[in-house]
Amino acid sequence: MSATPVDAKPAGPRRWGWVFALVWLFYLLNPLEAAWEKRDSLAGWVGVVGTLLFALVYAGAFMMLRWNRPEGTPFRVSPNRSLGLSVVAVEIALGVVVCAAVGQPGTATAVYVAVITMISLPALLAWPVVMVVAGTTYGATILVDGWTKDTGILFGTLVAALAIWGISQAINRNIEVLAVREENARLALEDERNRFARDLHDILGHSLTVITVKAELAQKLFDVDPERARAEVTDLERLSRDALADVRRAVEGYRELTLPGELARARVALEAAEIEAHLPNSTDDVPSSVRELFAWTIREGVTNVVRHSRARTCTVTLTPTSAEVADDGHGPDESAAVGGNGLRGLRERAAAVGATVVTTAREPGFSLKVVVP
Incomplete structure (x- = not known):
């Protein structure tokens, strides 16, 4: 099965897949708006910078993993586990900074942390991290003074992780089916020869x-x-x-x-x-x-x-x-x-x-x- 070279840019419809993925950064406008309202304080500017850096790391990691995967190959996490752990750790740290700076609106970052975890780490390691992030964020909405209980953030974080995992499995199964078809065609051609x-x-x-x-x-x-x-x-x-x-x-x-x-x-x-x-x-x-x-x-x-x-x-x-x-x-x-x-x-x-x-x-x-x- 032929594959696009690792350093080649995706072509065709795959070229615009990043737009669909990164458009969801729209939901970071909520913590960014909350930080901007506090722009007269240090916490506000920390929130603005933290939110922008969070979005930049998320987008950069997504694009790197996407463009380094040759077309037609299985949906895999980063082959460098240390790099994947570093990305997740940075995003968690930035998410904590945003929450500390702007309050409960910063919990929106938990969903993005779950997504980047699923595409950066193997499933056996990613799921425990997602569970901890979801549980900690939900617990914070209950325990932190001034915050209101938000079951939606728990549900959204877990569903986002499940969706990414399901998409990856669907992609891999489709690629396996195509590989089997190509192998059958090759064997049929060999038999005919x-x-x-x-x-x-x-x-x-x-x-x-x-x-x-x-x-x-x-x-x-x-x-x-x-x-x-x-x-x-x-x-x-x-x-x-x-x-x-x-x-x-x-x-x-x-x-x-x-x-x-x-x-x-x-x-x-x-x-x-x-x-x-x-x-x-x-x-x-x-x-x-x-x-x-x-x-x-x-x-x-x-x-x-x-x-x-x-x-x-x-x-x-x-x-x-x-x-x-x-x-x-x-x-x-x-x-x-x-x-x-x-x-x-x-x-x-x-x-x-x-x-x-x-x-x-x-x-x-x-x-x-x-x-x-």
Whole structure:
């Protein structure tokens, strides 16, 4: 997931979020007005300066934490706990000064202390601080002479802290959901790339094997049988065009793979390799749900026979629940039989429909069989 650099300014709607947050400083006008009414005394000027400094520290801390959080990252408190504690301590001290200078109107600072505490400290530490600030402020309205009991300040302080905590949790959950979506999209893209690579291997592996065999055969026939050599070269052109069409279909996201078509391809490939082919005459008994899987089985099996087996005969057997390609050669080498890309792709396709791929070394020969339950 991409993120804005730490030193970059927020863009778009996020750029103006600070306006929404800092507009609530409007409620500090009450203690500021009370201090201004006492401007003819030292306490009044202390109240004015204290209130302005309180607002400045609050705004500065909020902007610092906001702008240092890259866009798209979770809502976190300051990574520097000492800095967060210092900010909270300064705000509490300034709040006490304002209350001492202007009286009960200064208790409005408690709400801002609660907010700055929630965005400056971890929740496990912030909540006890908020509770102490709320309880102390409410207690002061009861115990300090000349002040009136104010349940609203207790409620407002706790609700403000709860609101900030809730917003942070909502932001974090939304970011987590977006991260999961991006991860799912990445995995889907990776799966699609793997599927495409597997299909491209199967398509080109088969086609290029047949083209190579026919090219070798044509080269041998040039001096012995020019007419047949010319026919083989003509087949080479056709096969190369077919391979190109297969690749184009794969790139476009679809391919026309049919069981009869693969049987026809198998006959051509085996004849080109001078391997006697024993193929079924009909595919009518094969259910439509497994025809594509069986077609891939024939393509992979015949490709391996032509490429590795040095067989004299190859037999393809189809039943409603299985497809088998068997030969009388020496079979593929161990790595090709167990972990080749083609067999790996075939196993993935078989697993998708609950089928099983069985490879068997025989004397002589090798068998590749796919069985559906």
